[in-house]
Amino acid sequence: MSATVLGAAGAEPQGGVIVFRDVTSQRELERLREDVFAMAWHDMHTPITVIRGHAALLLARVKHGRLDKKSFVNAAELIVKHSDRLADLLTALFDIRCLQAGMLKLSRWPTDLGLLAAELVEGLNATSRHKLVVDASDGVIGEWDERRIRQVLTNLLSNAAKYSSEGSTISVSVRADSDHATVSVRDEGIGMEADEIAQVFRRGYRANRALNVRGGGLGLYLAHGLVSAHGGRMWAESPGHDRGSTFSFALPIGTREGETGTA
Structure with missing residues (x-):
């Protein structure tokens, strides 16, 4: 807030102006x-x-x-x-x-989500202590920022590996309908209850059972933001503790009319 008195020099004040600024x-x-x-x-x-x-x-x-x-x-x-x-x-x-x-730039070009998922899993399988499998429909192509979507999927795969036992299976599926492409990453790990799912994308959130695993609670928050910047949405599902989790995100196929590519 700032205030200014109105009036000529040496004369009685004629009024004032008070300015409020929303910070x-x-x-x-x-x-x-x-x-x-x-x-x-x-x-x-x-x-x-x-x-x-x-x-x-x-x-x-x-x-x-x-x-x-x-x-x-x-x-x-x-x-x-x-x-x-x-x-x-x-x-x-x-x-x-x-x-x-609001300054994140998106560089959109035709990206094949199925191919992207297969490439990531193939690269991780060489060193992973989990069994990674991909089930992807052919030709799931849209105009997305490939580097950012790769970042999102890498984060979900990394989380799945961190919170599940060695030797367990991590499954990636890629599906599409006429409007959206959906990617899901399912693990057989520690799972979540409903109250944990409600907070899992909050900045800095760590479930109690995840506190012994390295991480600062930023990865899912960032991934959620990157998907939102594409006009998509991300969500999590789990039947409960020790029953695994599924993290999914859906992206609109194509660029919406008038979209600039900037978040």
């Missing part, structure tokens, strides 16, 4: 920034600690002439792994900030 959105962005970085600090601290520790170890061994190739390779691999993890986290923070500020 709700500005305060919300400030709270978002504080919340996101507070939640991310724990996840950022771990890779930074690992990177520094193994870099210091390598330095000490070089200085003292202890050139063990195997230990060098192991330390270097951990540094690369945790550097990538830190980069992914910083990218997620930037994307969340852009989403909330």
Whole structure:
């Protein structure tokens, strides 16, 4: 709020002007920034600690002439792994900030969802400790930002693997009707109750049974936002604890008339 008195110099005031400015959105962005970085600090601290520790170890061994190739390779691999993890986290923070500020750019072009899902699963199967299977209809094509949809599906697959036992099955299905394409990722993991499902896409939310698994509660929040930016929706289903979960998202096929491609 600001106020100004109206009147000529040396004369009696003739009135005044009071201006009220709505700062709700500005305060919300400030709270978002504080919340996101507070939640991310724990996840950022771990890779930074690992990177520094193994870099210091390598330095000490070089200085003292202890050139063990195997230990060098192991330390270097951990540094690369945790550097990538830190980069992914910083990218997620930037994307969340852009989403909330309405500045996220979508680069749309014809994307085959079935092919995208098959490529992701094929790449993960080489190192995954789960059985990943894909059931995709042919020709599920729409104008979407392929990189962003890949980001969404990667997040859902990563979550399914984190919250289910090694050796269990993770299923991906891709279906379409005349208006929408729907992708579902089903696991055989810890499952959720109704009250947890209601909060699962909230920023920073972690169910009690998930607190022992690494994560800051940002991935699903970001994935939900990316799907919404495409004009789609995301939801979760589960019959209960220890009975698995299914995360799905639906995207409109094609670009709506007048859409600019900016969230």
